[in-house]
Amino acid sequence: MNYQNRICCFIDILGFKTHLNETIDSHGNDVVEKINSINSILELSKSITSNHGISESRVVTYFSDSIVISYEFNEESQLFLSLLNLLYVSMELANKGYLTRGGVSIGKLIHNENVIFGPALVKAYNLESKISKYPRIIIDKEVIDEGIKYHSQNHTINEEEEYIMDIVTLDDDENYYIDYIQKSSSEFDDIEYDLYRFINNLKSNFFSNYESEPTDVKEKLDWLKQKINNLISHIKINIQNPNYAPDIIQLYSTLEYIE
Structure with missing residues (x-):
């Protein structure tokens, strides 16, 4: 058994223990609605990550609230397709009240249906647990540099990089992350109205009880x-562009900042 050079994505659902605690009420009874919500989120995550581009070497492992996805890094345009899937995962889960955090690394890894281990997994986990800090999936710069070399035959390496940069953003701490806030628009069926609903869902899901949250949670929410x-x-x-329809201007003019 030998290591392969693989891109490794480690994703964690934040606050999962808190969500699990909410599945039982103060009398020890099952809270069926919450149980069903968690189950639907896990099924949604599996459904999205199972349709993970066109990779022939992709392997996905699920355990509790975490997902590990890996593939051989030299597959054509697979980095772009993978990051696009992770954008959708982050966006859809946030829309339903669950935040994700993760890391994407490149390196030596053994990953099959039975086992997963190697330096790439350690690095991806460390990116998630020690570097990311906030509800974001960060990507090691080396991953981008290597991934764009294996671009689609239909466009150049520079075009491949542009497509990837339409998904990721360089954060204030110089880490690239999958930007499911500013760059989520491409995933909406009806961008003009779905974006408005998405923003209000985020505000409702994560800031309704902001003042009662512990300090460490507030730090994550402050980033968001x-x-x-x-x-x-x-x-x-x-x-302010007059080319927008009056109803759209009126709708978005009602958006209020989070205090």
């Missing part, structure tokens, strides 16, 4: 708040 407020600010500037 900044990203959402930046998006709202960007939208308010854009809707």
Whole structure:
């Protein structure tokens, strides 16, 4: 058995223990609605990650609230397709009240239906648990540098990089992350109205009880708040364009910043 050079994605659902605690009420009874919610989220995650591009070497492992996805790094345009899937995972789970955090690394790994181990997994886990800090999936720069070399035959390496940069953003701490806030628009069926609903869902899901949250949770939510407020600010500037329909201008003018 030998190591392969693989890209490894480690994803964790934040606050999963808290969500699990909410499946039982103060009298020890099952909270069926919450149980069903968690089950639907896990099934959604599996469904999305199972349709993970066109990779022939992809392997996915699920355990509790974590998902590990890996594939051989030299597959054509697979990095772009993988990051696009992870964008959708992050966006859909956030829309339903669950935040994700993760790391994407490249390196030596053994990953099959029975076992998973290797330096790439350790690095991806460390990116998630020690570097990411916030509800974001960060990508090692080496992953991007290597991934764009294996671009689609239909476009150049520079075009491949542009497609990837339409998914990721360089954060304030110089780490690239999958930007499911500012760059989620491509995944909406009806961008003009779905984006409005998405923003309000995020505000409702994560900031309704902000003041009662512990300090460590507030630190994560403060990062999210900044990203959402930046998006709202960007939208308010854009809707000043007279080419927008009056009902869209009226709709988005009602968006309020998170205090």
